[in-house]
Amino acid sequence: MADMTRRRIAIGVDVGxxxxxxxxxxxxxxxxxxxxxxxxxxxxxxxAAVVRVIARLVDRIAKAxxxxxxxxxxxxxxxxIDGVTKSAANVDAGWVDxxxxxxxxEAIGRPVRVLNDADAAGLxxxxxGAGVGVAGTVFVLTLGxxxxxxxxxxxxxxxxxxxGHMEIRGRDAExxxxxxxxxxxxxxxxxxxxxLDEHLHAxxxxxxxxxxxxxxxxxxxxxxxxxxxxVRPPVVAAVLxxxxxxVGAAMAAAESAPIS
Ligand code: BGC
Numbered sequence: 596m597a598d599m600t601r602r603r604i605a606i607g608v609d610v611g612x613x614x615x616x617x618x619x620x621x622x623x624x625x626x627x628x629x630x631x632x633x634x635x636x637x638x639x640x641x642x643a644a645v646v647r648v649i650a651r652l653v654d655r656i657a658k659a660x661x662x663x664x665x666x667x668x669x670x671x672x673x674x675x676i677d678g679v680t681k682s683a684a685n686v687d688a689g690w691v692d693x694x695x696x697x698x699x700x701e702a703i704g705r706p707v708r709v710l711n712d713a714d715a716a717g718l719x720x721x722x723x724g725a726g727v728g729v730a731g732t733v734f735v736l737t738l739g740x741x742x743x744x745x746x747x748x749x750x751x752x753x754x755x756x757x758x759g760h761m762e763i764r765g766r767d768a769e770x771x772x773x774x775x776x777x778x779x780x781x782x783x784x785x786x787x788x789x790x791l792d793e794h795l796h797a798x799x800x801x802x803x804x805x806x807x808x809x810x811x812x813x814x815x816x817x818x819x820x821x822x823x824x825x826v827r828p829p830v831v832a833a834v835l836x837x838x839x840x841x842v843g844a845a846m847a848a849a850e851s852a853p854i855s
Contacts, residue, residue, distance in 0.1 A: 602621050602623065603621065603622045603623055603849055604619055604620065604621060604622070604628060604660060604662045604665045605619075605620055605622050605665050605666045605667070605668060605845035605846070605848045605849040606618070606619050606620070606653055606656055606657060606660075606662070606665050606666070606667045606668070606845060606848070607619075607620050607667075607668050607669075607670070607715070607840070607841035607842055607843065607844035607845030607846075607848070608649050608652070608653065608667065608668065608669040608670065608841070608844055609670050609712060609715065609716075609840030609841050609844060610636070610645060610649070610669065610670060610671045610672065610686075610712065611636065611672065611712065611739060611740060611840075612636060612640075612672065612685035612686065612739065612740030612741065613635065613636055613739075613740060614633045614634065614635055614636055615633065615634055615635075615636055615645065615648050615649060615652065616631060616632070616633045616837075616838075616840070616841055617631065617632050617633075617649070617652040617653060617655075617656050617841065618630075618631035618632070618656060618838065618841040618842075618845075619656050619657070619659070619660035619662060619665065619845075620841060620842050620845035620846070622845055622846050622849040622850075624723075625719060625722060625723035625835070625842050625846075627838060627841070627842070628660050629656075629659050629660055630659070631656075631838070631841060632652050632655065632656060634648055634652065636648075636686075639687045640686045640687045640690075641687045641689045642680075642687070642689050642690055642693045642695065642698060643689075643698075645686075646695075646698050646699055646702050647702070649669060649699060649702070649703075650699070650702035650703050653667055653703055654703075664705065666705075666706070666708070666845075666848035666849050666851075667699070667703055667705065667706075667707045667708070667848050668707070668708040668709075668710065668715065668843075668844035668845050668846070668847040668848030668849075669695070669699055669707055669708070669709050669710075669844055670709075670710055670711065670712035670713075670714070670715035670716070670840045670841075670843065670844040671686075671690070671695060671709060671710075671711065671712055672684065672685055672686055672711070672712050672740075672741060672743065673686070673690050673691075673711065674711065674755045674757060675695070675709050675710050675711050675754075675755065676755070677696075678694060678695060678696025678697065678709050679692060679693065679694050679695065679696070680692075680693050680695045680709070682757070684741050684759070684760070684767075684769075685740045685741045695709045696708075696709045707848070708844075708847050708848040708851050710754070710844065710847050711743065711745075711754065711755055712737065712743055712840050712844075713735065713736070713737045713743025713744050713745045714743075714745045714752055714754050714755070714843070715745075715839075715840050715843030715844040715846075715847060716735060716737050716743070716745060716810050716833075716835075716839035716840045716843050717735035717744075717745020717746075717747060717752060717808075717839075717843065718745070718752060718843035718846050718847060719835050719838075719839040719840075719842035719843035719846060720735045720745075720808050720810060720833050720834065720835055720839055720843075721733065721735070721745075721747050721750055721752075722846065723834070723835060723842065724808070724833055724834035724835045724839065725806075725808045725831050725832070725833055725834045726747065726750075726806070726808055729750075729805065729806050730749050730750070730805070731748070731749065731804075731805035731806070732746070732747070732748055732802060732803070732804040732805050733746075733747040733804060733805060733806045733807075733808065734746055734747075734756075734758070734798065734802070734804050734806075734807050734808070735747070735808045735810055735833065735839075736758065736807060736808070736809055736810065736811075737810045737811040737839075737840070738772070738773055738774040738791075738809060738810070738811040738812075738813045738814070739773060739774050739775065739811040739812060739813075740773065740774075740775050741759050741769045741773050742758065742759035742768065742769035742772050742773040742794075743759060744756045744757065744758035744759065746802075758794075758798055759772075759773065761794070761797055761798070761801075763793060763794060763797055768794045768797070771790040771791075771793075771794070772787075772790050772791045772793075772794040774811055774812065774813040776790070777813075784816075784819040784820050784823075785823060787820065788819075788820035788823035788824060789823070791820065791824070792823065792824050792825055792826060795807060795824060795826040795830065796825075796826050798826075799826050799827055799828060803828075804828050805828060805829075806828060806829050806830075806831070807826070807828055807829070807830045807831075808830075808831055808832075808833050809821075809830060809831070809832055809833060810832075810833030810835070810836065810839055811833075811837075812836070812837055814832040814833045814836055815832075815836060817832035
């Protein structure tokens with residue numbers, strides 16, 4: 596029988612538009628074990644190039660954590676159905692209909708769990724961060740190169756929501772509300788907060804969520820924009836910040852692996 600007091604380690608990978616991050620995670624506590632590694636996302640970000648980078652980093656991290664057989668979870672910025680990536684908004688078009696699970700399993704040499712990056716970050720925030728114990732409908736939105744969404748109903752993930760691609764003013768919403776939209780367009784925090792607010796109002800009209808959690812690197816500057824939001828549901832900054840994607844991917848891997 597599994598010893599629940601023993602440390603359970605899994606390796607989480609977070610593939611983003613600008614970086615690939617990997618860490619070993621104690622999935623009982625959500626804490627990273629040892630260093631995490633980040634390398635720039637290969638350009639072009641073809642599946643073959645990214646898979647190679649992931650396999651190399653996973654190998655190093657697994658060795659450093661003395662956990663050569665730890666389950667591996669990989670969060671990618673795509674819709675993921677049965678291990679196959681179905682979309683590619685901020686990555687190379689080669690990810691559309693790519694069997695990521697098969698390619699990663701082959702490259703790493705053991706079963707790999709693949710899921711959407713914002714779904715992964717959401718799992719971590721709901722278990723260890725701002726969503727702990729929150730019932731009802733909760734969205735975890737990751738604001739980065741794109742805008743990702745993880746939807747939770749009574750703590751359970753509803754996978755593959757893509758609220759970054761809602762249409763607002765005739766465009767993909769994330770073109771205005773993702774974190775890079777602010778720097779790309781040279782906007783003040785105030786002007787960008789107004790665009791983000793418009794997106795959150797549209798989400799509220801459709802889903803009436805009980806809580807919205809904002810994550811991604813920009814959440815560390817939450818004091819610059821949270822107070823400007825006028826949307827009805829409470830909006831809070833994520834607690835896990837930039838490591839949520841790694842932690843959630845590791846959790847997903849550990850929870851789909853047989854307990855040994
Ligand atoms: C992608 C999502 C992803 C988000 C954050 C969006 O452009 O469509 O799948 O979760 O970016 O990376």
